[in-house]
């Protein structure tokens with residue numbers, strides 16, 4: 001992005017009138033070609049959107065937001081124009097006779113300038129003098145607002161120029177044409193002091209030069225407004241030079257023997273106006289181009305943010321939220337990162353009576369969508385995480401929350417307790433759990449048996465959903481053609497993580513997973529089969545579990561298994577008090 005901006009900026013700078021000329025010259029002399037790079041469309045957009053004559057954006061929304069930008073140079077512009085104002089006072093003082101009104105206006109001007117400068121500079125001056133002391137910096141509200149407010153900036157600008165022009169006007173008005181002629185004749189006839197003459201033409205022209213300087217000094221003021229004011233000053237000068245005080249200017253000294261002094265005066269002002277205008281145009285161009293690039297950058301940033309969010313959503317559909325955070329935050333994609341959980345409830349739910357060959361993918365998709373809908377209601381602390389759908393089996397787990405886990409990372413075989421702790425803490429930061437102090441605490445949290453009870457409730461909700469699906473989609477009363485769920489649940493320690501380079505897939509491993517799978521494969525339709533340990537937990541929650549018998553589970557031999565007692569509405573049956581496990 002930075003390279004793109006750099007390329008763009010250097011390309012744009014080649015188009016400045018002066019630099020552009022140098023480039024053209026180089027091409028002519030050395031035959032070199034400047035290779036066009038960077039974002040062509042952004043550049044094209046900029047050129048199409050700007051009016052070269054008026055230096056404004058054709059899009060008024062852009063123009064408005066450009067003008068509303070904060071002008072950090074504003075206080076410096078005001079300071080420089082104050083110096084110029086004082087310079088004008090000194091210039092007129094030494095070259096002309098002053099009336100009282102001149103000093104009154106100077107005093108008003110000084111007062112206004114100092115007021116505005118105090119408003120704009122108080123914070124900077126304060127931090128300059130008191131930065132080392134423990135005096136709090138004054139609030140930046142006023143100076144900041146003044147800098148940001150376009151109307152205020154324009155008002156200050158117009159006031160300064162009016163003050164400057166008024167100063168020249170009072171000097172001129174104080175000198176009537178009759179008095180000027182009289183002064184000149186006295187000077188010639190009686191050898192009177194030249195300082196006694198109330199009017200010095202070059203002083204007026206130079207004061208006008210300074211005014212033109214102030215006009216083009218300010219940035220973030222409408223370019224057209226500046227030109228209108230500059231034209232008014234030029235016309236005012238023409239009237240003074242050629243009409244009202246033509247006699248004085250005609251006989252003033254000339255810096256060019258080939259032109260009449262009046263024209264020399266006018267050309268002087270035009271030259272100054274032209275130079276300042278060119279400089280101002282360059283600054284305006286850079287400033288607008290800078291704004292354009294900022295806008296492009298903001299757009300690209302927004303796009304990048306949107307893409308990032310989309311990626312997060314997509315990955316969030318594949319991986320659990322806290323794993324997404326670790327992946328996105330720490331860029332672990334190429335490293336092994338897995339979690340150890342002390343107690344997770346695992347469920348395998350197989351949809352029976354359907355075969356993809358017979359009913360097609362549509363039925364499977366609809367049922368799984370229904371199940372996912374149920375899943376979306378199991379959020380929060382004991383959130384249920386869908387692991388996968390394998391064939392017609394829906395696999396889910398409860399207790400895979402970041403606060404229950406110890407995260408392990410395999411970074412160059414560097415794995416020790418300390419790093420485990422740090423990562424567990426970072427996971428807790430992500431999930432916002434500040435109670436987490438050490439892995440020991442994690443283990444205690446991870447041992448909560450609520451996960452088993454929540455998993456059982458989820459299994460019952462899936463059964464209800466299955467029945468609803470049958471009612472809505474299957475016409476026949478034949479139980480053999482209707483979908484039925486066979487569910488196995490087990491709990492215990494598991495490991496969870498993402499392995500491999502491509503197609504990140506979150507999975508869980510451990511005895512509890514194998515056992516849950518066996519509980520499903522050896523179970524019965526519309527029943528939830530659990531091993532003894534899980535049954536004991538459920539019974540401690542007052543859920544009636546009935547001993548099924550010794551069931552053969554491959555790899556485990558014969559193990560005692562239980563069915564969770566379910567009524568006709570797919571509600572669990574409360575345990576009879578005499579059987580309750582305490």
Ligand SMILES: Nc1ncnc2c1ncn2[C@@H]1O[C@H](COP(=O)(O)OP(=O)(O)OP(=O)(O)O)[C@@H](O)[C@H]1O
Pocket residue numbers: 390395507508509510513514515517518554555
């Ligand atoms: N992460 C998992 N996802 C899906 N199924 C799993 C997962 N982990 C284990 N299982 C299933 O649990 C069952 C028992 O696992 P075990 O490791 O005992 O397999 P096995 O001895 O190879 O048995 P089988 O011959 O049935 O595959 C297997 O059927 C296996 O498919």
